[in-house]
Amino acid sequence: MPIHNSDVADAFEEIADLLEIEGANPFRVRAYRNAARTVRSLAVEVSQMLGRGEKLTDLPGIGEDLAGKIKEMVDTGKSPMLDKLHKTLPPALSELLKIPGLGPKRVGVLYHELDIETLDQLHRAAVDGRIRKLPGFGAKTESRILEQITARAAKPERFKLAVAAQYADSLVKYLKATPGVDRVVVAGSFRRASETVGDLDILVTAKRSGKVMDRFAAYDEVAEVVAKGPTRSTVVLRSGLQVDVRVVPEESFGAALYYFTGSKAHNIAVRRIGQKRGLKINEYGVFRGKKRIAGETEESVYSAVGLSYIPPELREDRGEIDQARAGRLPRLVELGDLRGDLHAHTKATDGHNTLREMAEAARAAGLEYLAVTEHSKRLTVAHGLDAARLARQCDEIYRLNGELRGITLLKGIEVDILEDGRLDLPDKALSKLDLVIGAVHSAFKLSREKQTERILRAMDRPHFTMLAHPSGRLIPTREPYDVDMGRVVRAAKDRGCFLELNAHPERLDLVATHCQMAKGEGVLVSVNSDAHSAQDYANLRFGVGQARRGWLEAKHILNTLPLKTLLERLAR
């Protein structure tokens, strides 16, 4: 059983949880959490690093001890440390920590006083009224726990970025209409363009904060007011989405925006630098003693600690701080850099609009070219094209190109990669196209070895241009299939192929770490909408966000090329 990075990270997180309940040194606990985060976001497997004889202690937050514990897990598949902890604390206690309002101290009390180990037992104790009698608990805490347990079963934990965007947009509009309100900005993981967001953090500048809080609590989508103070309030919307609003004075706007954009790990790292320079950084500004020396803008905050401005999508403490100090941050791709879209469907298969409608909508979205890439025949549910229907669509594209101005249609296909690595249409049919996107839509459960070989064999076909949604995952319903992405990226490089970054809100695939791998190997990425209707080009915004999270610049993106250059690249 090979040990993946996520296994190591999961184990470290559980160790951190259990140590915390045990009352261990909080900094020791943090060390495990930091290590978990580092390992989880690595682009290479730690097992491979060990195999190549690379030192794990070179990784941030991994010292001799943790490097040894990782090696132990890779070698034996087990963590003696975790096994030892399980002798005194049951594994399910980690689950209890996920209930809002329950931290390590209270979970410890629940376990030691009432022998509560599981959510079920917690639920029963709350119903029986046994919790309110414990020291540090009360009737209110007990009923809150009860609510949270029932709520947990019913609601999704995190919201897709595109869904959160809908709630964010209308709430921002509503808050902006409050008298005396100046700025309203969504910060947090939403601003960092995370794939999913757990809550919305909204930052407001206003003369009088009380008015804002009253109006916020009165928003008609609010199901529950969790907390309401003079400068900070938390509500839960009917959809289950939690929203925090913070009000700060205008002169603190930059510091607060920086602070509430996070990530937490990034903020801690920046503040540590400030600390070394004798500066205190909080949401109100950067202070030397009592004197505020920065805070009006985010730039001023970063510059106070000797860093250049760091775009939100990079703020994960994954190397961006060192690069900012050296002035070597990438100039990230922007939505406006995209000149075209290389993946879209029409009514001919499972899309909702005609070829002409899709073309005109693409032009209206500011695009210069659009590749029409229907499904192939194996995907019968989508009414996929066979060679004859594909040829007819190509004729239609040829005719439309003669007619349309300001947009050029390219002839493509999203051809199924069959289980044995063959493509679903003959080479002869594919040879007439401008591009061939290969996609895995079946047999997701193959072994890592077989799945990787399957994709590599498909890439070997002479007309193969691009691999669609390379990991195959769907947020939040389907895990990625098991594939050696390192080999896929290198294979794409060897064969001159491209990788798609599918911008559909449920895909956002390539994931950020794989974008960095592609960048490292010099493989161009194409940010594609996978539009199935004329409105879907709006999703490109989320694809660009993901590309930015992957440190990509315009020069790393295939569809920032002008049409002529693009066609030359595709023809190679």
Place this chain on the structure above:
DNA sequence: GCCGTTTTCGGCCCGACTGTTTTCAGTCG
């Protein structure tokens, strides 16, 4: 448990809100 342009020992980010308390611990972000 990690880490070092003040340190190989002694630090480790910082503030708001709630509930259970009579001055603050716990939790959260």
